[in-house]
Amino acid sequence: MKYAFRALVVALLGFVLLPAVVACVSAFDTRALIAFPPQGFTWRWFHRALTYEDFQVGFVNSLYVAAIASTLAILVGSAVAYAIDRYDFAAKRVLEAVLLAPLAIPHFTIGLGALIVASQVGAARGWFVVVACHVVLVLPFVLRSLYVSLKNMDPRLESAALSLGAKPGRVLLTVTLPGLAPGLAGGWIFAAILSFNEFTASLFVTVQRTQTLPVAMYNYVREYADPSMAALSALYILLTTVVLTLANRFLGLGRILGTEDVRH
Amino acid sequence: MSGTEDALRLDGVGKQFGTFTALHEAWLRVRPGEFVTLLGPSGCGKTTLLNLIAGFLEADAGEIFIGGKLVTQTPVWERDIGIVFQSYALFPHMDVARNVGYGLRARGVSRAEEAARVAEALAMVRLSSMAGRRPRQLSGGQQQRVALARALVIRPSLLLLDEPFSALDRNLRMEMQFELKEIQQKLGVTTIFVTHDQAEAMSMSDRIAVMSEGRILQLDTPEGVYRRPAHRFVAGFIGDATVLRGRLKGMDGVSAGVEAGGLTFSVPAAPLEGTAPGAEVDVFLRPEHLQPAEGEAGLAGTVVSRAYLGDRAELLVQTEGAGRVMLRVPGLAALERWPAGAPIRMAVGSAEPVAFPAG
Structure with a gap:
């Protein structure tokens, strides 16, 4: 029974990790074709991935979009999460549903919709549309993260601060926000990673000038089939793992995601 | 009307939640330095009354005076009160000294004075050595003493205690009751204490307001409510x-x-x-x-x-x-x-x- 369970865990892990492992291993293949199992060993494809101009531009674009979109999502999300948690208003359920809706709507629909709206109002396919689209996509995750943080915070903390003579603005800055800091940081990191990896919606709303890294990668595969893609995938995985590990080390993801109860 | 000002006066204070009357017209006069307990089972209106006095709830009827000053419409942060909650509500991201000094900083007290008064307050609750600790590094009893120091360091006109002993185990609870009573008497701070525990009420109070279903049924000394209950409910609730x-x-x-x-x-x-x-x-x-x-x-x-x-x-x-x-x-x-x-x-x-x- 114990061994059967262990075997199941190993099988599951293998199933989840297999594509990533295959891609990473192929990245070192000496042949100019993605194939498995690999023959030989070379850093060549990593070099090409890192020096290819479209990838470099796409990487910088992705960083900017991820940073701006997740910051905006945090600003909007914290205001909304606070309102939903603390106040009772008629449109509360509707607002909640609307903000969580992107989870149920395919990314290409959001990308397509954003594209149509943008062209209707005469906005070119510029940065604004890309960022706005990403904000919509990551908002549900940000909201969830902040909502959990708010729920885990004792409302008596704010009451105590008020009773000690602090005005509401001061209470927000000295008690509420510091209490939410882990949730804010965690939400921001998640939003940034999601935005950084987002492809489907981005494909619709980007142009050559604004293309993000995943879109640049897609365009690359349409023309070439060498292991640069695999090398880039390996780098992607490495970067995300490092960020998540740091986030977990300093913020405690279990707490942010609500899988651990911090209240005693 | 007596010549001395009441520390707390409630004139027909009432509160409705929709169609539910949480508190019927409550009348109460508390003398300076007095320790008055609001005692009753859960749902009797004692917490509602405390929240009205603190200003977390707005009264639908009546007027509230603290130290002779009308405060019915005054926001919480201007009422000059100190509160100790059942959960203590210590700020988790601040150390003990900063927790205690919070109310002083909110009042714009100078750094030097803040440090001196925080040290004095921590000495009073015998926690001087814990000034640099975070709340989660303290035991329940220590957390409660920090909460008490934080509430008292601002020298409030009124100290409100919301079931502060419920989270402590029995032995510690007795110890904390004696300690709190001693500090309260030494400082002479007028105190309103909310509890459902009649033994706690009997041992600590100058007077007890026994409440049931949103009404103060009897306001009397511990001996009075015990020996001369004015109401069937009081007779049944106090003592076995x-x-x-x-x-x-x-x-x-x-x-x-x-x-x-x-x-x-x-x-x-x-x-x-x-x-x-x-x-x-x-x-x-x-x-x-x-x-x-x-x-x-x-x-x-x-x-x-x-x-x-x-x-x-x-x-x-x-x-x-x-x-x-x-x-x-x-x-x-x-x-x-x-x-x-x-x-x-x-x-x-x-x-x-x-x-x-x-x-």
Whole structure:
């Protein structure tokens, strides 16, 4: 029974990790074709991935979009999460549903919709549309993260601060926000990673000038089939793992995601 | 109107939640330095009343005065109160010293004065060595003392305590009660204490307001609510009373004679005013109102269970035809003579019970 369970865990892990492992291993293949199992060993494809101009531009674009979109999502999300948690208003359920809706709507629909709206109002396919689209996509995750943080915070903390003579603005800055800091940081990191990896919606709303890294990668595969893609995938995985590990080390993801109860 | 200002005055303060009346017109005057407890079961309105005094809720009716100043419309942060919550509500991202100094910083007190007053407050609660700790590194009792220091360091006109001992275990609770009472008396700060624990209320209060269903039923000293309950609910809630149905035999201006279970009790006349002789009454008996009787006289019964408390024991006795009563006996005698199932005879004890018209 114990061994059967262990075997199941190993099988599951293998199933989840297999594509990533295959891609990473192929990245070192000496042949100019993605194939498995690999023959030989070379850093060549990593070099090409890192020096290819479209990838470099796409990487910088992705960083900017991820940073701006997740910051905006945090600003909007914290205001909304606070309102939903603390106040009772008629449109509360509707607002909640609307903000969580992107989870149920395919990314290409959001990308397509954003594209149509943008062209209707005469906005070119510029940065604004890309960022706005990403904000919509990551908002549900940000909201969830902040909502959990708010729920885990004792409302008596704010009451105590008020009773000690602090005005509401001061209470927000000295008690509420510091209490939410882990949730804010965690939400921001998640939003940034999601935005950084987002492809489907981005494909619709980007142009050559604004293309993000995943879109640049897609365009690359349409023309070439060498292991640069695999090398880039390996780098992607490495970067995300490092960020998540740091986030977990300093913020405690279990707490942010609500899988651990911090209240005693 | 007296010449001295009340520390707290409630003039007909009421609160509705939709169609539910959480608090009926409450009237209360608290003298400076007094320790008044709002006592009642959950849902009696005591927490609502505390929240109204603190300003977390807005009164629908009546006026609230703190230190003679009308504060009914004043926001929480201008009411000059200190609160200790059941959860302590210490700020988790600040160390103990910064927690205690929070109210001083909010008042714009200078750094030097803040440091001095925080040190003084921490010394008062014997936590000077913990100034640099985070709240989660402290025990429950220590956290509570920090919360108390934080509430008192601002020298509030009024100290509000919201079930502050509920989260502590029994031994620590007793210790903290003594400590809190001592600090309160030393500082002379007017205190409103909310609890559902009658023992806590009895041991700490100058006066107790017993509440039920949104009403203050009786406001009196601990002895007053214990010995002269003004209401059936108070008689049943304070102390472990059992009710014995009986008949009123007669009364003069001060006391009345009541016959119940074959025994004749002398009770205060006031609660029975207007009751005709021969009418049914309920006698509220506590363990000290009965004592074991020798021979064949008195109320007969069988011991149902025995709670041995060392120097004494409390017996739950099933009487013949008069329901169950509690009885206090010396501990050693209980072990020898009255195990569960033993027959016992009971006579009227030295203390006087109260009776109310049958309800």
